[in-house]
Amino acid sequence: MTLPSKMKALVTVEGNKTELHEVPLPTLDKDEILVRTLAVTINPTDWKHVAMISGPGNQVGCDFVGVVEELGPGVQNTSLSKGDRVAGFVHGGYSADRGSFAQYIKTNSGIVATIPDNVDDLVAASLGIGGETAVQALFHRLAIPVPDFSKGPVEVTEDSPEILIWSGSTTVGQWAIQIAHLSGYKVITTASPKNHDLLKQLGADDLYDYRDETIPQKIAAKYPNLSKALDCISEHGTQQLCVKSLGPKGGDVVVLLKPDKEAIELRKGEVNIIHTLVYTALGHPFNYGRATYDEDRVTADSNLMKEWLNGTQGHFYTLFKQGLLRGNRVKEMSGGLEGIPEGFKYLQEGKASAEKLTYRIG
Numbered sequence: 001m002t003l004p005s006k007m008k009a010l011v012t013v014e015g016n017k018t019e020l021h022e023v024p025l026p027t028l029d030k031d032e033i034l035v036r037t038l039a040v041t042i043n044p045t046d047w048k049h050v051a052m053i054s055g056p057g058n059q060v061g062c063d064f065v066g067v068v069e070e071l072g073p074g075v076q077n078t079s080l081s082k083g084d085r086v087a088g089f090v091h092g093g094y095s096a097d098r099g100s101f102a103q104y105i106k107t108n109s110g111i112v113a114t115i116p117d118n119v120d121d122l123v124a125a126s127l128g129i130g131g132e133t134a135v136q137a138l139f140h141r142l143a144i145p146v147p148d149f150s151k152g153p154v155e156v157t158e159d160s161p162e163i164l165i166w167s168g169s170t171t172v173g174q175w176a177i178q179i180a181h182l183s184g185y186k187v188i189t190t191a192s193p194k195n196h197d198l199l200k201q202l203g204a205d206d207l208y209d210y211r212d213e214t215i216p217q218k219i220a221a222k223y224p225n226l227s228k229a230l231d232c233i234s235e236h237g238t239q240q241l242c243v244k245s246l247g248p249k250g251g252d253v254v255v256l257l258k259p260d261k262e263a264i265e266l267r268k269g270e271v272n273i274i275h276t277l278v279y280t281a282l283g284h285p286f287n288y289g290r291a292t293y294d295e296d297r298v299t300a301d302s303n304l305m306k307e308w309l310n311g312t313q314g315h316f317y318t319l320f321k322q323g324l325l326r327g328n329r330v331k332e333m334s335g336g337l338e339g340i341p342e343g344f345k346y347l348q349e350g351k352a353s354a355e356k357l358t359y360r361i362g
């Protein structure tokens, strides 16, 4: 297939909006690949970048699944070939030539997972931010040991360790429940009752409605050894609820937004609040607000994430191939690239409930 010189991409413009523009096809650095986009999903970070962070002239979009069309001159991931179907995410809204809401995407060869034939495009498209944030939180921040998944999942028994995943119906939460369950953890989670059946199917063991204000006391009383939590909301007081839910010895709570001062003070010296930001897994230094993520930091995080990605060599491929991962519950949206701004609005208005908005591109 001859590659075109131009492509359509969603780009930020004045007034915190986006427009579909015709832009040059991205050019590849040594270790990069060019992917023809098959499907994308929207994350809250996409509309947040358009509304508050990016400024004009940046390509938007993170999550994607697509087909490898070209390999850069020094690609290190030897498991990749032209024609492979791969999924992952890029740092959308940050530069003029890297965003997934486009017909073609460039990304580093080691930070994509090859997708086996038993997984459809829409599920694969949900892997990027959701799946990788779950991995970063569970294994790199909470230091859960990674099992040998080639032997299948680790059985959950009465004596298994417990983990609290606050708001399991979020897209990150759905991935975290599945992966923690497959790693042998008893999963305690919160969500609206209408989503409890879905979360049980994903591997949750004990479920609560987060609107019940007595949940932290109930969880702390029932699970005195609970020492690990992932807060998939991390605002509106949820960090404090997680801190209160841990057992008397305390432990670690991973948060996805800025650590909350009151939550830090609540059990200082007993409970650590650990912030995680999935962009560090991409291996490119960047600034985020006032924080700088330098070369050393992003290289270390990217190397850890490669154990899960790296084409057919990572855990995501192994788990997908065994039919053990279901990804997110997806909601297929219409309109392709042109329909995406409507999806931003849907997410921004808080309408998403245990669903990942997904668009076919092409």
Ligand SMILES: NC(=O)c1ccc[n+]([C@@H]2O[C@H](COP(=O)([O-])OP(=O)(O)OC[C@H]3O[C@@H](n4cnc5c(N)ncnc54)[C@H](OP(=O)(O)O)[C@@H]3O)[C@@H](O)[C@H]2O)c1
Pocket: 043, 044, 045, 129, 130, 133, 166, 167, 169, 170, 171, 172, 173, 191, 192, 193, 195, 210, 232, 233, 236, 238, 255, 256, 257, 276, 277, 278, 279, 347, 352, 353, 354, 355
């Ligand atoms: N730091 C990072 O690297 C990182 C990565 C990914 C996401 N994030 C951030 O994490 C947040 C969640 O992202 P997402 O894509 O996973 O979310 P999402 O899927 O869009 O979240 C929707 C879910 O939030 C739940 N929810 C809403 N208000 C809640 C509350 N007060 N308490 C508990 N649950 C509540 C709803 O549950 P029910 O429908 O069951 O009521 C709904 O299913 C966003 O702020 C995002 O920007 C950060």
